[in-house]
Amino acid sequence: MWQLFKRERMWTARPLKDRYEVVIIGGGVHGLATAYYLGKLGVRDVAVCEKGYIGSGASGRNTAIIRSNYRTPEGVVFYDESVRLYEELAAELGYNVLFSQQGHLTLAHTDSAVNGLRVRAEVNQLMGVESRLIWPPEIKRLVPAIDVSSRPRYPILAALYHAPGGIIRHDAVVWGYARGADRMGISIHPFTEVIGIGTSNGQVTSVQTTRGTIRAGTVVNATAGFCSTVAKLVGLKLPIVTHPLQAFVTEPLSPFLDKVIVSANLHVYVSQTDRGELVIGSEIDPYSSYSYKSTLPFLEATAAHTLELFPCLRQVRVLRQWTGICDMTPDYSPIMGEVPGLKGFILDVGWGTYGFKAGPVSGKRIAELIVTGNTPDVLKPFSITRFWEGRLAGEKAAAAVSH
Numbered sequence: 035m036w037q038l039f040k041r042e043r044m045w046t047a048r049p050l051k052d053r054y055e056v057v058i059i060g061g062g063v064h065g066l067a068t069a070y071y072l073g074k075l076g077v078r079d080v081a082v083c084e085k086g087y088i089g090s091g092a093s094g095r096n097t098a099i100i101r102s103n104y105r106t107p108e109g110v111v112f113y114d115e116s117v118r119l120y121e122e123l124a125a126e127l128g129y130n131v132l133f134s135q136q137g138h139l140t141l142a143h144t145d146s147a148v149n150g151l152r153v154r155a156e157v158n159q160l161m162g163v164e165s166r167l168i169w170p171p172e173i174k175r176l177v178p179a180i181d182v183s184s185r186p187r188y189p190i191l192a193a194l195y196h197a198p199g200g201i202i203r204h205d206a207v208v209w210g211y212a213r214g215a216d217r218m219g220i221s222i223h224p225f226t227e228v229i230g231i232g233t234s235n236g237q238v239t240s241v242q243t244t245r246g247t248i249r250a251g252t253v254v255n256a257t258a259g260f261c262s263t264v265a266k267l268v269g270l271k272l273p274i275v276t277h278p279l280q281a282f283v284t285e286p287l288s289p290f291l292d293k294v295i296v297s298a299n300l301h302v303y304v305s306q307t308d309r310g311e312l313v314i315g316s317e318i319d320p321y322s323s324y325s326y327k328s329t330l331p332f333l334e335a336t337a338a339h340t341l342e343l344f345p346c347l348r349q350v351r352v353l354r355q356w357t358g359i360c361d362m363t364p365d366y367s368p369i370m371g372e373v374p375g376l377k378g379f380i381l382d383v384g385w386g387t388y389g390f391k392a393g394p395v396s397g398k399r400i401a402e403l404i405v406t407g408n409t410p411d412v413l414k415p416f417s418i419t420r421f422w423e424g425r426l427a428g429e430k431a432a433a434a435v436s437h
């Protein structure tokens with residue numbers, strides 16, 4: 035009888051050793067995916083150190099949108115690989131990550147926004163990603179509840195329809211990777227904060243944690259929100275400014291919205307979860323801060339923008355609100371790869387508002403970089419050296435930011 039109710043542990047509490055081949059700082063989707071793919075490549079002497087609980091940072095605070103309809107060719111190729119990995123992830127991990135590829139609409143309310151979407155559609159199609167411009171009658175057919183009339187101050191003029199986009203259960207992704215890594219013998223250490231990094235002769239040698247020192251020849255900075263403070267531990271100044279990003283959910287409603295809706299002009303995005311709640315977010319807060327405090331002005335403005343799109347929601351109650359923090363680079367693209375002059379220190383940072391959707395591809399390719407010593411082609415455009423060489427990536431299709 036007991037067996038019927040016995041729950042399998044998701045991952046094991048292993049003792050903290052004083053040496054690992056690889057230490058990964060950050061137990062979110064990026065750190066855990068890197069650990070998982072390292073394990074698949076045969077590197078299992080790996081520790082993931084997380085200062086809170088697994089998935090307690092940006093991985094558990096985002097609005098779980100998956101898409102690859104970016105504007106730069108390097109961005110499209112990169113995120114497209116991630117979408118493909120997400121498509122196979124439940125089978126890969128033997129764990130249901132509830133990926134709903136329901137389709138994603140980016141709305142345009144101004145002529146210049148329509149032109150921007152036209153460029154994105156062209157780039158997407160050239161790169162083999164399904165994405166096309168659609169007009170109000172088709173938008174209304176796909177999303178019957180949306181207001182496509184001329185009533186709002188900024189009526190909807192067009193949308194970029196990206197059928198492979200959708201939403202996923204973000205904590206299931208984190209748990210699935212953690213469970214997969216654990217099953218290969220990789221150590222996951224929650225509540226283990228890295229407070230120092232040792233180096234010698236241009237080589238990383240150790241990390242100091244709140245639970246003791248660990249020697250390691252490879253250390254990955256896979257943190258979000260605190261990537262610059264971690265980089266400072268090796269004296270590296272990253273071109274990053276950290277901003278809060280807020281979101282909220284409503285009470286559960288009967289299913290009425292089966293597309294992800296994003297409006298960069300109105301600064302709002304809306305999706306409906308399988309529990310019926312609407313998940314709603316806006317752009318990053320306009321000031322730099324490490325605060326997790328949620329604010330009323332955000333809630334009021336974002337609710338008002340949501341009602342512009344969906345007047346039918348005016349009686350709906352808000353259930354809860356939360357905040358995450360985002361590491362923004364000047365070109366809205368991440369920073370990945372080695373750091374010249376410091377062997378063994380690998381960056382997987384600068385994930386702004388777009389990190390969760392990139393977890394699988396980053397993890398897989400960073401693991402490949404660690405094992406082979408060669409930077410995979412998809413990572414090359416995102417090297418830190420671009421800031422020193424004046425070749426920024428300029429990703430104009432990053433969401434939740436004002437361009």
Ligand code: PYC
Nearest residue numbers: 097099387388433434
């Ligand atoms: O990149 O799709 C996105 C996104 C939505 C909200 C924040 N980022």
